[in-house]
Amino acid sequence: MKKFVWLAVAVAVSFAWGEPPKALHPFVTEKGALESVQGHIQGACCTDDGVFIGHIKGIVKVDWSGKLLAVAEGPVHTGDVCHRDGKIYAAVSLRTNGKTHGQINIYDAATLKKERTVDLPRSSDGICWLGDTLYIGVGPNPKDPHRGFHVARFDKDLNHIDTKKLDCGYEVRYGTQCIATDGKDRLFLMLYPAKGAPGTAIYDKDLNLLGTIKFHGSTGFDLLPAKFQTGANPRFLRVMTAHKWRDKNRDPEKDYKRGRIEFFELTPDGKGFVPVQCE
Secondary structure (H helix, E strand, C coil): CHHHHHHHHHHHHHHHCCCCCCCCEECCCCCCCCCCCCCCCCCCECCCCEEEECCCCEEEECCCCCCCCEEEEEEEEEEEEEECCCCCEEEEEEEEECCCEEEEEEEECCCCCCCEEECCCEEEEEEEEEECHHHHHHHHCCCCCEECCCCCCCCCCEEEEEEEEEEEEEEEEEEEEEEEECCEEEEEEEEEECCCCCEEEEEEEECEEEECCCCCCCCCCEECCCCCCCCCCEEEEEECCCCCCCCCCCCCCCCCCCCEEEEEEECCCCEEECCCCCC
């Protein structure tokens, strides 16, 4: 009896601390979780505590089963998000008096309480830390198909280092939508491809092009916590819209607003992603 009681306590403490389960399989966010902020899914990151979803007018935090944990309202347009040292960083694009500009909004990862705002002269979307360098996709990046897009780098104190115009060899729409890292030396830039172009461009830390992958992760893509990095190849999380958000006649009860969380592993040759269930 004592052994059963202690086991129950241990399980309760594990869920209270928000630790991820021992095995991960694709899941969707619970009903109502994404109704807490307006807009549609823009980006994602994850920690041991859960999954953070950038969502046009804010950020939603869910646990590893899709249950809502916290919400932060944000300005239009809140885009991609990333995590570092207990903080969530959100890339924001703004338009004031006809002029576009941007922000980095910084939140406490546990509560999603906003702690700081850094203003940027350019619109921003796509954000990720690699080492002590913060990478952000910045404008101008037009809607129509075009070659080239811009990425800015910032140091650990968020001082601007440089901004580079990149070209993945294909036409894209807008600019970088989401950015992830393999945790070592590679960046995965998720793009809106045009005319059948690959959706992922791989760069090194100096923003030299390493290759492209025909894979779409422009609504949220991030490296999984260390707990699930059990093999030689890095594993990632992707968040996709799971409802018909563009359908004006969508039944909000039958087709409720939700995101689908899926898991992928980089192939050994680094030229593709394959679905994986994390055990």
